[in-house]
Amino acid sequence: MNKTIYRVARTRNELEQGFGLVYSEYKRKGYIPKGFKSKLRISLYNALPSTTTFVAMQNKRVVASVTLIPDSPLGIPMDKLYKKEVDKLRKQKCKVAEASQLSIDTRLFGKGFFSMFNFNKLIFIFRLFKLVLDHALRVDGITDFCIAINPKQQYLYKFLGFQQIGPLRYYGLVNRAPAIAFRLNLQGLRDRMQDRRGAYEIFFGKQTDPKLFNNKFKMSPKDLNYFFVNKSDLFEKAASKQLKIIKNCYPVKGMDKIIKC
Amino acid sequence: MKYKKILIVDDDPEIFEVISDFLRPRHFKVYRAGDGAEALDFFKKTRPDLIILDIVMPVMDGFQLLEKMKAHLSYSKIPVIMLTVKNQGPYLDKGISLDVSFYLPKPVKLQNLLMFINLILKRIT
Numbered sequence: 001m002n003k004t005i006y007r008v009a010r011t012r013n014e015l016e017q018g019f020g021l022v023y024s025e026y027k028r029k030g031y032i033p034k035g036f037k038s039k040l041r042i043s044l045y046n047a048l049p050s051t052t053t054f055v056a057m058q059n060k061r062v063v064a065s066v067t068l069i070p071d072s073p074l075g076i077p078m079d080k081l082y083k084k085e086v087d088k089l090r091k092q093k094c095k096v097a098e099a100s101q102l103s104i105d106t107r108l109f110g111k112g113f114f115s116m117f118n119f120n121k122l123i124f125i126f127r128l129f130k131l132v133l134d135h136a137l138r139v140d141g142i143t144d145f146c147i148a149i150n151p152k153q154q155y156l157y158k159f160l161g162f163q164q165i166g167p168l169r170y171y172g173l174v175n176r177a178p179a180i181a182f183r184l185n186l187q188g189l190r191d192r193m194q195d196r197r198g199a200y201e202i203f204f205g206k207q208t209d210p211k212l213f214n215n216k217f218k219m220s221p222k223d224l225n226y227f228f229v230n231k232s233d234l235f236e237k238a239a240s241k242q243l244k245i246i247k248n249c250y251p252v253k254g255m256d257k258i259i260k261c
Numbered sequence: 262m263k264y265k266k267i268l269i270v271d272d273d274p275e276i277f278e279v280i281s282d283f284l285r286p287r288h289f290k291v292y293r294a295g296d297g298a299e300a301l302d303f304f305k306k307t308r309p310d311l312i313i314l315d316i317v318m319p320v321m322d323g324f325q326l327l328e329k330m331k332a333h334l335s336y337s338k339i340p341v342i343m344l345t346v347k348n349q350g351p352y353l354d355k356g357i358s359l360d361v362s363f364y365l366p367k368p369v370k371l372q373n374l375l376m377f378i379n380l381i382l383k384r385i386t
Contacts (some may be wrong), residue, residue: 117348117366119376155353159364197340197381198362205383 001059004124006131007212009053009065012223016040017177018053019227022103038232041101045069045077047228047246052216053101054131056124064104064124068132068141070097073245078148082166082181086146089165089183094144096183097136101130102217115156122156126202129160134208137186145184150177158180158197161192174216174217221254237258265382266290268309270300270326271344272318276367283371286376297321301329304336311381313374314361316345316352319358327359339382344369 005236009015022041026032032041045051050072056064069076071090076098089096109121116122136142149157151168158164166181193200219227224246228235235243235258243261267284269277272295281291292309296318303309314378316323323343330336340362345352348366356364363377 116353116364118372119371119380123380155350155357158354158357195338195360196362198377201380201383 003126004063005057006127007055007057008135008216009055009062009216010215012217012226013056014055014062015046015053015217016090016227017062018055018067018101018103019046020033021062021065021105022101025103025106028106029177031172033172040227042227042232042234043077043100043254044228044234044238044242044246045074045100047224047234047249048072048074048075049218049249052135052139054128055134056104056128059193063108064102064128066102066128066132067100068097068136069100070136070139070142072094074242076100076146078146078166078179078181080178081148081169085166085181089144089146092242094185095140095142096144096146097140098148100145100147101129101133115153116159123202125156126160126199130203131208132213133184133186133203135213138210139213143185143187145186147182147184148179150181151180154180155180157184157194160184160203161189161196221250221252221258224250264288264290265310267302267311267313267378268292268294268300268307268349269313270294270297270318270323271313271315273315276315276344280371280374283375287375289378295319297317297329297378299324299325300326301357308335309339311362311378312341314341316343316357324355324359327356327361331359337357342374342377342381344374 009018019040021043023039026041050070051067053065053067055062076086077100088098114127115125136145162182162184165183166178168178168180170176170178190204193203240261243259245258247255267289269280271277279294284291294303298321314323343356343361343364344367345366347366353364361379365374
């Protein structure tokens with residue numbers, strides 16, 4: 001296998017490759033509705049400066065990506081299905097973040113290869129996840145890591161110490177992607193993992209080099225225009241309240257032309 | 262390299278033969294117990310560095326052995342790889358709740374198994 005580099009996305013091109021990968025993998029699984037114009041799978045949360053996209057790269061090609069979305073006035077994506085469950089954590093003063101848009105190029109491991117049983121795939125996913133977890137802990141100060149996943153993947157997340165917080169529900173009216181909600185409490189995780197040697201070695205065997213978090217790509221108004229106006233219709237369709245939240249994150253000239261609210 | 266001791270707990274002697282033939286030239290001492298009760302007897306003499314454990318066995322099955330190990334301070338920290346045909350959801354849940362290190366289906370690719378073993382025993386980074 002080619003050498004893989006895991007780090008934050010540092011350029012617009014890497015980000016675009018990541019969004020493109022999410023789109024093609026979602027399309028393959030039938031989660032993209034008919035008439036969806038963009039070839040990129042982006043959400044409004046990607047416009048927030050606090051959102052971080054992580055990539056796995058092989059020969060300058062993004063082969064996997066995942067996005068970490070800390071809670072904000074915009075909430076987190078899984079609020080759409082699990083607001084009650086996430087609000088419960090918020091009431092407990094937990095600082096939540098959601099890992100979203102996880103996607104791996106199927107050419108790497110083939111289709112339908114259950115991650116837990118294949119060493120290379122498991123290690124690949126864990127390395128990406130470890131990066132996200134370390135960023136969540138050390139950079140964002142997150143206490144609770146949330147995720148909405150396909151039920152087929154639940155054992156992998158249980159193995160990693162995640163606990164289910166929400167029942168089976170379905171995203172979207174047409175494509176009805178099934179999901180269940182999980183949470184990983186990061187406080188005391190190391191102690192809780194001690195007895196589970198496999199996951200422990202992967203998560204805590206080696207420290208993540210903090211340089212991998214450096215030079216995160218920050219969107220400029222031009223980039224916002226590119227992704228959310230030219231490449232998608234997200235700003236056009238967003239509610240005025242949502243647009244105001246995003247606009248407030250960019251106190252720079254020229255934003256009125258891009259975000260009209 | 263120091264030899265690591267691996268106990269294979271499986272009632273099928275062929276599984277033991279295949280895995281031990283593969284592991285022995287790779288600096289492992291490999292032992293066998295035919296079920297959970299035999300494994301508990303084995304612990305009285307030798308503490309393995311790792312256990313490869315089947316679920317369905319006579320006398321005492323894999324999960325019963327894990328429960329006994331969890332209750333016993335000196336055995337509870339021995340890492341366990343489940344190796345079984347029982348890889349459906351409820352079995353996975355049970356294995357995870359009993360803190361198995363990894364859970365692998367039979368038949369397993371030996372090279373794949375070796376990588377999991379090496380990770381647990383810190384032979385690779």
